[in-house]
Amino acid sequence: MAALKETVETVESIDVDAYKYGFTTDIESEKAPKGLSEDIVRFISAKKDEPEWLTEWRLGAYRRWLTMSEPRWAKVNYPPIDYQDLYYYSAPKTSPGPKSLDEVDPELLRTYEKLGIPLREQEILAGVETRKVAVDAVFDSVSVATTFKEELAKAGVIFCPISEAVKTHPALVQKYLGSVVPVTDNFFATLNSAVFSDGSFVYVPPGVRCPMELSTYFRINEKNTGQFERTLIIADAGSYVSYLEGCTAPKRDENQLHAAIVELVALDDAEIKYSTVQNWYPGDGEGKGGIYNFVTKRGDCRGRNSHISWTQVETGSAITWKYPSCILRGDNSQGEFYSIAVSNGFQQVDSGSKMIHLGRNTKSRIISKGISAGRSQNTYRGQVSAHRKASGARNFTNCDSLLIGDKCGAHTVPYIESKNSSAQFEHEATTSKISQDQLFYAMQRGLSAEEATALIVNGFVRDVLQQLPMEFAVEAQKLISISLEGSVG
Amino acid sequence: MLEIKNLHVSIGERKILDGLTLTVGDGEIAAIMGPNGAGKSTLSYVIAGREGYDVSGGEVLLNGENILGLAPHERAAKGVFLAFQYPVEIPGVATMTFLKATLNAQRRARGEEELQTPDFMKRVNEAAARLGVAKEMLRRPLNSGFSGGEKKRMEILQMALLEPSLGILDETDSGLDIDALRVVSEGVNALRARDRSFLVITHYQRLLDYIKPDTVHVMARGRILRSGGAELALELEESGYKDYIVEAA
Numbered sequence: 001m002a003a004l005k006e007t008v009e010t011v012e013s014i015d016v017d018a019y020k021y022g023f024t025t026d027i028e029s030e031k032a033p034k035g036l037s038e039d040i041v042r043f044i045s046a047k048k049d050e051p052e053w054l055t056e057w058r059l060g061a062y063r064r065w066l067t068m069s070e071p072r073w074a075k076v077n078y079p080p081i082d083y084q085d086l087y088y089y090s091a092p093k094t095s096p097g098p099k100s101l102d103e104v105d106p107e108l109l110r111t112y113e114k115l116g117i118p119l120r121e122q123e124i125l126a127g128v129e130t131r132k133v134a135v136d137a138v139f140d141s142v143s144v145a146t147t148f149k150e151e152l153a154k155a156g157v158i159f160c161p162i163s164e165a166v167k168t169h170p171a172l173v174q175k176y177l178g179s180v181v182p183v184t185d186n187f188f189a190t191l192n193s194a195v196f197s198d199g200s201f202v203y204v205p206p207g208v209r210c211p212m213e214l215s216t217y218f219r220i221n222e223k224n225t226g227q228f229e230r231t232l233i234i235a236d237a238g239s240y241v242s243y244l245e246g247c248t249a250p251k252r253d254e255n256q257l258h259a260a261i262v263e264l265v266a267l268d269d270a271e272i273k274y275s276t277v278q279n280w281y282p283g284d285g286e287g288k289g290g291i292y293n294f295v296t297k298r299g300d301c302r303g304r305n306s307h308i309s310w311t312q313v314e315t316g317s318a319i320t321w322k323y324p325s326c327i328l329r330g331d332n333s334q335g336e337f338y339s340i341a342v343s344n345g346f347q348q349v350d351s352g353s354k355m356i357h358l359g360r361n362t363k364s365r366i367i368s369k370g371i372s373a374g375r376s377q378n379t380y381r382g383q384v385s386a387h388r389k390a391s392g393a394r395n396f397t398n399c400d401s402l403l404i405g406d407k408c409g410a411h412t413v414p415y416i417e418s419k420n421s422s423a424q425f426e427h428e429a430t431t432s433k434i435s436q437d438q439l440f441y442a443m444q445r446g447l448s449a450e451e452a453t454a455l456i457v458n459g460f461v462r463d464v465l466q467q468l469p470m471e472f473a474v475e476a477q478k479l480i481s482i483s484l485e486g487s488v489g
Numbered sequence: 490m491l492e493i494k495n496l497h498v499s500i501g502e503r504k505i506l507d508g509l510t511l512t513v514g515d516g517e518i519a520a521i522m523g524p525n526g527a528g529k530s531t532l533s534y535v536i537a538g539r540e541g542y543d544v545s546g547g548e549v550l551l552n553g554e555n556i557l558g559l560a561p562h563e564r565a566a567k568g569v570f571l572a573f574q575y576p577v578e579i580p581g582v583a584t585m586t587f588l589k590a591t592l593n594a595q596r597r598a599r600g601e602e603e604l605q606t607p608d609f610m611k612r613v614n615e616a617a618a619r620l621g622v623a624k625e626m627l628r629r630p631l632n633s634g635f636s637g638g639e640k641k642r643m644e645i646l647q648m649a650l651l652e653p654s655l656g657i658l659d660e661t662d663s664g665l666d667i668d669a670l671r672v673v674s675e676g677v678n679a680l681r682a683r684d685r686s687f688l689v690i691t692h693y694q695r696l697l698d699y700i701k702p703d704t705v706h707v708m709a710r711g712r713i714l715r716s717g718g719a720e721l722a723l724e725l726e727e728s729g730y731k732d733y734i735v736e737a738a
Contacts, residue, residue, distance in 0.1 A: 435577075436540070436541075437577045438577050438578075438579055440537075440539050440540070440561060440577075441573065441576070441577040441579070442579070442587075442591070443538075443560065443561035443562045443565070444537050444538075444539075444561050444562075444565055444569075444570075444571050444573075445562075445565060445587075445591035445594075445595075445647060445651065446562050446565040446566055446591040446592070446594040446595035446598065446651070447562055447590060447591055447594050448560070448562050448594070449560075449562075451562075451590070451594060452562075455579070455582055455586075455587070455590060456579060456582070458581070458582065459579055459580055459581025459582035459630065460580070460581055461581070462581040462582075463581070
């Protein structure tokens with residue numbers, strides 16, 4: 001209720017242009033020369049002072065990438081990307097790995113303040129309402145600050161930029177990096193493997209329940225700069241971690257490329273809950289600008305009884321191409337995918353999930369809610385498969401699409417494949433429009449068209465919102481309303 | 490309270506209301522009776538402001554103000570309440586959430602303080618108890634999976650909370666068994682007030698045994714053809730609508 005009120009107030013408080021994170025930060029940065037070559041890959045690796053194995057790993061990926069071509073099967077359209085016209089490395093000049101927040105450029109701190117991301121621990125502690133959340137802030141290609149590191153270290157949890165983990169925990173990184181999303185996985189993943197800049201690294205030791213939510217906040221600032229972050233989360237046996245990723249970018253007329261990788265590994269009895277609130281700049285009212293979001297996210301339920309759950313709220317990006325997946329390798333492991341994808345204006349979304357059942361009695365569940373408005377196209381694409389040994393595998397998939405207006409589209413493309421006769425897969429899909437009956441009914445009781453739409457949409461996405469950590473559910477609810485602003489009337 | 494003057498309404502080429510004129514005084518309960526297709530539901534929708542109707546002439550005055558140019562939610566804030574013949578399901582939105590959102594939206598529109606949760610809960614619980622609405626129902630998504638009787642009771646509950654100056658009951662008796670009809674009618678009767686009028690639209694006399702009208706108007710072919718007191722309803726029960734269908738043709 002408070003959320004609804006807040007939603008409405010937020011919607012009312014913004015002007016014609018709804019994207020409120022569109023400001024740019026004026027900060028000097030250090031960039032690699034434009035374009036991509038072995039030299040650039042070496043440059044990035046050298047900048048990060050990486051061990052040789054990693055430089056070679058990157059170069060291997062780069063060489064592989066040269067032989068690959070962009071996937072074209074998704075229902076999205078965009079002009080060819082000139083990969084030589086991009087910067088692959090950009091870092092704020094002043095902070096080559098600051099030791100403490102006091103060393104972080106105040107301009108950067110102000111940026112995160114404006115974004116509502118708390119980086120000062122004492123400020124977080126002073127807040128009565130907010131629960132503690134540890135934040136890793138990634139600005140363009142580098143991590144600029146990570147909070148609560150010490151408190152987490154007491155619990156044995158490692159939470160740091162991946163560039164730091166390469167140095168401080170090389171064995172862990174070498175063991176798990178690329179073990180879920182192989183270097184050769186797909187065009188964008190291979191590109192990422194060659195040039196990835198920074199991202200978060202999490203390791204939760206056996207039996208530890210991570211004492212707070214972990215969060216990474218990604219911000220693209222520089223022009224013409226691709227962002228290629230890489231996140232690796234390992235939950236060792238019997239551990240638990242909940243992680244949230246948020247992202248924004250300034251408004252720019254040209255498109256910006258974002259090709260990230262997230263790898264999750266859950267060992268025996270471990271659980272990882274990964275939530276995303278994706279709010280990259282979606283482009284303007286004419287469809288100009290916006291982020292191309294080509295992301296590979298995959299979780300490996302490597303251990304018995306392990307559990308990985310993806311929850312995502314997607315409102316941003318000009319193009320979204322991502323399919324957070326679970327490989328259910330361990331017997332009795334469970335994978336979940338809860339998604340709300342909102343598209344408006346000229347946005348194109350091709351998103352969904354893959355549940356690959358390899359182990360016995362593995363269970364998965366996919367709940368996807370797509371909301372299309374304006375002239376956007378919203379496609380759910382999902383794959384559920386059971387391999388020969390996956391006896392007793394079960395999946396339940398539910399894809400609902402809601403259309404607002406008559407110029408948008410919703411599409412559902414499920415792939416279902418079973419090689420084991422005992423597997424049980426269920427797929428449900430519905431497409432509906434916000435009916436005039438519903439709108440009129442709510443308006444007759446006193447709600448404006450926008451309030452009524454927000455309420456009906458909130459009802460539509462409720463079972464997914466319930467999966468998000470409380471604070472973020474409210475945030476997500478606001479975001480959805482803002483994204484849909486101007487879609488009725 | 491309500492004055493409708495020479496109202497002409499069509500949907501596309503089809504004329505539905507053809508110069509309808511009707512006055513309902515303060516505190517009055519006016520029954521509109523008529524055969525199917527007389528335009529009764531259209532009348533209620535046009536008063537409430539539903540889109541899709543082409544109003545080509547006439548006025549609808551609420552307390553002297555023509556409301557035809559207002560959006561539905563603006564009319565609601567001015568005191569128009571329509572109890573739907575077929576209340577709409579809103580999946581995923583808890584009834585309680587919906588009730589509070591609508592009540593406070595109306596209060597904001599009128600420049601009144603919003604109700605805080607404890608006050609609001611008190612009001613809802615009282616109204617729910619009067620209408621025999623289980624608390625459990627208030628937690629369920631609005632109208633989703635409610636029986637016909639439950640939906641109608643929920644309409645009256647909303648009316649009780651929103652305290653309109655004009656309550657329109659569109660075929661509220663349809664689909665109700667006799668017990669539900671009694672509960673709903675008692676709910677409406679409890680809301681009778683000097684500054685609150687009702688337009689009770691019904692096909693059958695049955696409802697009027699429970700909600701006693703001050704005036705009865707016979708509507709056919711988009712017009713009021715005859716007006717009288719409560720006894721007119723009884724007469725219609727005897728004779729049916731055939732005379733009016735002929736007369737209007």
